[in-house]
Amino acid sequence: MRVIAIASQKGGSGKSTLTIHIAALAEKQGTKTLIADMDEHSQTSTEWGKAREATTPLVAKVPLDKLAAMLTQAKEKGFKLVILDLPPYVNEFVQEVTKRADLTLVPTRPFFPDMRTLPRIIKQIHPPYAVVLNACPPGKNNMEGTKTMNARKILTHNKVPTCPVSISQRVAFTDALNGGEAVTEFEPISKASMEIEKLLSWINKETQK
Secondary structure (H helix, E strand, O other), X not given: OEEEEEOOOOOOOOHHHHHHHHHHHHHHOOOOEEEEEOOOOOOHHHHHHHHOOOOOOEEEEOOHHHHHHHHHHHHHOOOOEEEEEOOOOOOHHHHXXXXXXXXXXXXXXXXXXXXXXXXXXXXXXXOOEEXXXXXXXXXXXXXXXXXXXXXXXXXXXXXXXXXXXXXXXXXXXXXXXXXXXXXXXXXXXXXXXXXXXXXXXXXXXXXXX
C-alpha cells in the first residue's frame, strides 16, 4: 500500500483540490484509493465526498493522532493508495505524518508570497518530497508560462526536488468539485485532465521505484 501526503505551509495552495483529482483518477484507473482528510479547518475533501454520487474514492476524516490506526485498517481493507490531505501548516504531528509517506507533495503557486514560505516547510517535512507548481498561469502551445518557468528555475537552482509536471489555473478544476466530481470525470478530454493524468503518472513512477 502506497501513502502520499499533500502538505503546505499556508492555505490557498490547492492542496485539497490536488488530493481529490489525483485520488479520483487513481480510483478510475483501478487503484482502490482512500482520501484521509486530516485538515480539521476546511475539510474540503470531506465536503466533496458528501456531494459526490459515486462511493469511490472513499473519503474519511482522520485526526492527526489516529494516522497509524487508520493506515492499519486501510491496509486490512485492501486499499492500495492512501492520500493524506494535511492541514495548512507544519507542526510536530505533520512532521511525523510525512515520515509514514512514500512521497510528500508540496503544492506551491509560482508567486513570491508562496515561494518564500517553501524553506520553512521543506526543512520540516521528511523526504522524499517534491514541490508541485500549482495554480499556474496557463502557458501557450502546451508550454509553461513565464512565471512558472522562472519559479522552476529558482527551485532547480536551489536544488529543491520538483515535480516536472505543473498544474495550471483552470476553471474546470473548481467547477468539477462543485458537482462532486473530479476534472477527469467532468471534462475527461481537456488540458486540465491531461495535467492530472501526467501528474499521477509521475507519482506512480516515483513511488514504485
